[in-house]
Amino acid sequence: MKKSASLQGSLLKYVQVFMVQTAHTAIANARAKLDERLARWILMAHDRLDDKSLPLTHEFLSLMLGVRRAGVTEALHALKGQKLIQSARGAIVVLNRKGIECGRSCLWRSRSGISAIDRMSTGLGAAKACVSS
Numbered sequence: 591m592k593k594s595a596s597l598q599g600s601l602l603k604y605v606q607v608f609m610v611q612t613a614h615t616a617i618a619n620a621r622a623k624l625d626e627r628l629a630r631w632i633l634m635a636h637d638r639l640d641d642k643s644l645p646l647t648h649e650f651l652s653l654m655l656g657v658r659r660a661g662v663t664e665a666l667h668a669l670k671g672q673k674l675i676q677s678a679r680g681a682i683v684v685l686n687r688k689g690i691e692c693g694r695s696c697l698w699r700s701r702s703g704i705s706a707i708d709r710m711s712t713g714l715g716a717a718k719a720c721v722s723s
Contacts (some may be wrong), residue, residue: 619656625665627655629690632675636684644682 592598618630631654635644648666652659666682669675674690676683684690 624655624657624661625668628662628665629669631655632669632682632684633687633690636687642684644684645680646682647680 618627622630628651631651632644632646635646636642648659648662651666652662655662666675666677669690670677672689674684674686676685
């Protein structure tokens with residue numbers, strides 16, 4: 591790495607982004623309700639896949655969120671009722687990403703680069719953030 595400054599810079603940026611994401615996940619898991627954490631997970635998966643259809647099962651999401659499968663099912667039904675997602679066996683389709691982003695206390699980083707987690711740590715309100723983003 592000492593021979594390649596550009597590689598070292600890239601790796602350091604990767605580590606920094608990973609650590610920030612880990613910190614945001616820890617804060618979200620500590621402060622957010624199940625539906626907010628589920629929405630955040632859906633948005634993270636949506637960011638990483640180049641498709642609106644996400645191959646996520648209720649069982650997998652319950653393991654990732656550390657809750658009962660029934661809780662995930664209820665939270666998914668709430669998102670489905672608001673017409674933000676569609677859900678079928680083994681798949682979730684994102685219908686309204688913007689609605690998920692702001693409808694769930696903005697626990698996801700907005701395009702401006704400021705998330706509700708940043709606002710929580712600085713004392714600004716998440717609801718105010720949704721209005722301004």
